[in-house]
Amino acid sequence: MLCEISLVIHYSTMHQEQVKENDCTASLEVCNEITRVHIDANQTNHSVALDYISKNIPFILTGDVCITRGGSRWPIFDLWLQDEPNEGTGYLNVDYICQKYGDETVPVARCGREEYGAHPKTEMTFREYLNYLTSFNNSSHTDCLYLKDYHFMRSHPDVELYETPACFSSDWLNEYCCDKGIDDYRFVYMGPKGSWTPFHADVLRSYSWSANVCGKKRWILYPSGGEDKLKDKLGNLPFDVSTEQYASVAHHLYKQRMEVVQEAGEAIFIPSGWHHQVHNLEVTLSVNHNWFNRNNVPKCWQYLQETLSCVQRQIDDCRDMHDWHGHCQVLLRAYLGFNYGDFLKIIIHIAKKRILTNEDANYDVQPILAILQSVCKDEIALQVSQVEVNDCLAHLYKHLPDNKK
Incomplete structure (x- = not known):
């Protein structure tokens, strides 16, 4: 069975017995009250x-x-x-x-x-x-x-x-x-x-x-x-x-x-x-x-990377087989419904769409840029979509102001 990995956040262990309508201006501290x-x-x-x-x-x-x-x-x-x-x-x-x-x-x-x-x-x-x-x-x-x-x-x-x-x-x-x-x-x-x-x-x-x-x-x-x-x-x-x-x-x-x-x-x-x-x-x-959007896309990308690492460990004994990395991507999609190629297609599509329409460009492009820069450091991701990623990055850099590059 493939292992399951989650990101950890800090939370309060304060307990409340009832859920109620809070003052919406209160501190956004995670607690047992929704x-x-x-x-x-x-x-x-x-x-x-x-x-x-x-x-x-x-x-x-x-x-x-x-x-x-x-x-x-x-x-x-x-x-x-x-x-x-x-x-x-x-x-x-x-x-x-x-x-x-x-x-x-x-x-x-x-x-x-x-x-x-x-x-x-x-x-x-x-x-x-x-x-x-x-x-x-x-x-x-x-x-x-x-x-x-x-x-x-x-x-x-x-x-x-x-x-x-x-x-x-x-x-x-x-x-x-x-x-x-x-x-x-x-x-x-x-x-x-x-x-x-x-x-x-x-x-x-x-x-x-x-x-x-x-x-x-x-x-x-x-x-x-x-x-x-x-x-x-x-x-x-x-x-x-x-x-x-x-x-x-x-x-x-x-x-x-x-x-x-x-x-x-x-x-x-x-x-x-x-x-x-x-x-x-x-x-x-x-x-x-x-x-997902600009706020949680880094969590999605990190979870995808961590799950791929888990898949690789599960079939490490088959590493000598032809196109082992490709088989890992097939298993990743079977387990999550996504692999690297699927995820990067979404990111690149949204990036190019925002640039072409100037729709939410300043708001959305920065987290997209961060994801693509992370991809450039991931050897497996580059094998999957290097041409598309480089092309998208070129478009992003061309349209970003100097202080955002």
């Missing part, structure tokens, strides 16, 4: 949300700006929900969803099973899943099914169900995916009470935001680096940290553990490298994005 940041139509506290993101600290976004577009509610509230709840499907407008999207194939996780530290996946039509959800309380169902990682926006680029909150809108990852017309990292989740996602950190140690359209979620989080102390003797992370073993005040990491209940109409920000577990407390519909 702050709710309220942003209204006038963008009050917008800068506070950006400060939490830049400091890699979780928070819950509340207020009209979280679920509105141009002053109106997200269309998904009016289209996918109904005024009165039904047994099994809650506030979901099953008739509308079936009529519009019933024949689509959707990914579904089996929450009652474990395979390789995750829930095994299957596929159903959306109609089949909604039929299952309608009768979920029936005792004949022995497995809890969770519709998750559904690329709705990718499948329906012309359907505007929601809008990314402004504080989460600087998103290099999905910008690249949309520009290239490839699979993105924007998802729809739908599940009954009791559906859940096991303990994990997000792809490439990216950020994540998740907004509840209806229902409630219970989140359990550990600061980056804290998960290392949860591993067993073989280096494996726990599958489920909701049990009494981990929730007890006697547990050695209890003071680092965070829990919060996210309500409908709220969005939660999950920082880079923070391991978390999620439970639906009732029928829940949510939208989720994974993303």
Whole structure:
């Protein structure tokens, strides 16, 4: 099994028993309390949300700006929900969803099973899943099914169900995916009470935001680096940290553990490298994005480098084989979904796009330059993309003012 490596940050071990709405001007110290940041139509506290993101600290976004577009509610509230709840499907407008999207194939996780530290996946039509959800309380169902990682926006680029909150809108990852017309990292989740996602950190140690359209979620989080102390003797992370073993005040990491209940109409920000577990407390519909930008791209790059080192150690005995480094890149992509070439394509695309359009150029180019300069010191990375990296650096230097070079 490939090892898992996380970046370590310093955090306070102060413990609070309740999550409450903090004064948003308070010191941004990581503690067991997750702050709710309220942003209204006038963008009050917008800068506070950006400060939490830049400091890699979780928070819950509340207020009209979280679920509105141009002053109106997200269309998904009016289209996918109904005024009165039904047994099994809650506030979901099953008739509308079936009529519009019933024949689509959707990914579904089996929450009652474990395979390789995750829930095994299957596929159903959306109609089949909604039929299952309608009768979920029936005792004949022995497995809890969770519709998750559904690329709705990718499948329906012309359907505007929601809008990314402004504080989460600087998103290099999905910008690249949309520009290239490839699979993105924007998802729809739908599940009954009791559906859940096991303990994990997000792809490439990216950020994540998740907004509840209806229902409630219970989140359990550990600061980056804290998960290392949860591993067993073989280096494996726990599958489920909701049990009494981990929730007890006697547990050695209890003071680092965070829990919060996210309500409908709220969005939660999950920082880079923070391991978390999620439970639906009732029928829940949510939208989720994974993303990175100038703030966390160094963490993503470092995690990619560290994971490659781990891959290399795992197959070091095969170093004499032809194109050993190339095989390492194949394994890296199989493990993370990215390899050096994939990551550098994103960075170079964003760099050239910012230069050509002058869009956010002064803001975004500096961290891109730092990543590419780091690549120039990495022999493996240069083997993968030396021509592209050198070309991009030449463009960057040409357009940067002298005092920024």
